[in-house]
Amino acid sequence: MNVPNPANEGLSAYGASDTVLVLNSGSSSVKYQLVNPAGGEPVAVGNVERIGEEEGVITHKFAGITTKRRQPVKDHTEALEIVLALFAEVGPDLDRAHVVGVGHRVVQGADVFSKPTLIDDEVQAKILELAPLAPLHNPAHVQGMEVARRLLPGVPHVAVFDSAFFATLPEAAYTYALKKDVAKKYAIRRYGAHGTSHQYVSGKVARVLGRDLSQLNQIVLHLGNGASITAVKGGVAVETSMGLTPLEGLVMGTRTGDIDPAVVFHLARNAGMSIDEIDHLFNKESGIKGLSGENDFRELHRLIEEGNEDAKLALDVYIHRLRKYIGAYHAILGRVDVIVFTAGVGENDDIVRARVIADLEPMGVAIDPERNLERSKEPRIISRDWTSTHVMVVPTNEELAIARQVVALIADK
Incomplete structure (x- = not known):
């Protein structure tokens, strides 16, 4: 390929x-x-x-x-x-x-x-x-x-x-x-979004591991205020969570992610909400913020430590959606060589990473607790040595990816 x-x-x-x-x-x-x-x-x-x-x-x-x-x-x-x-x-x-x-x-x-x-x-x-x-x-x-x-x-x-x-x-x-x-x-x-990040990170994984990108099956989790997950087979995207717009898919900072489309009809008919009001609700006032009042994960964890049940549920919903998508993409890929976390939450939140990967040992996936706690801006493996699937943290760099694509294009002209 x-x-x-x-x-x-x-x-x-x-x-x-x-x-x-x-x-x-x-x-x-x-x-x-x-x-x-x-x-x-x-x-x-x-x-x-x-x-x-x-x-x-x-x-x-x-x-x-x-x-x-x-x-x-x-x-x-x-x-x-x-x-x-x-x-x-x-x-x-x-x-x-x-x-x-x-x-x-x-x-x-x-x-x-x-x-x-x-x-x-x-x-x-x-x-x-x-x-x-x-x-x-x-x-x-x-x-x-x-x-x-x-x-x-x-x-x-x-x-x-x-x-x-x-x-x-x-x-x-x-x-x-x-x-x-x-x-x-x-x-x-479905058009997808965050593609520049997913492409950069999946390519970086291959270089860090010293593997041929065309031989790797990866699940890439871009977890920031906006969040998406992509199945990458041999360097090529074969499935992704965002759709016609970035609203579809994972629970995000202020976006609902997947939701029954009939909720739109229900709110229009029974709450008298306009399309613009529903659009604002789904994109700006929902997700983690809508469930807990906060969309900063540092604040979310603080609230959970204080016993806030809304914050606890918000994180539970967030993790549940992520794990559901990982299972689905595992089925699509058949074999998963790497699960990789990137973007603000993915790179910095060890609690989210640990909870997403918890109890996946039967699938050959497990995090090493000490490696997961490490703070670094470098790409790194955080899975246990015996696992058949690497779990990695790879910082994204969309600006560098864009710059290199600019250079590649003008070099061909």
């Missing part, structure tokens, strides 16, 4: 000092990193938050120094102007940073974009056309592209799609049992 590995491709075309500016434009924020794709380290990182509000929050980190400011930020144009001014004022100077490209994170590429794509007016317009599938994300991405292309016209701009890794899903995995002509007309199918 010829497995693409954007994490390594194309690096030889550029020097070790070259950089890529990675932008993630949200509805009210712009996050950015200046990345050295060869070495893998971030040169500078920052974000502009609360765009359009009375007071914006600006953070820029470079050379161990954090610059933080509070001021009104009218729109994305002003946000990116502020970012470029900070590079000039605080550093590094972008003219001397050998910026070879700008990578734009895009949540939804649907079945139109299955790989990184050079941005021109036509591509930008098409991404905006896909906004009904990601109304909270794609319009903001396009705003960022418009401004960045105008302010940084001298380098190629590349869109890297969260959904692209899932272009390999089998038809049986991505098809909903919805009336066929309706699904086709409105492009309703």
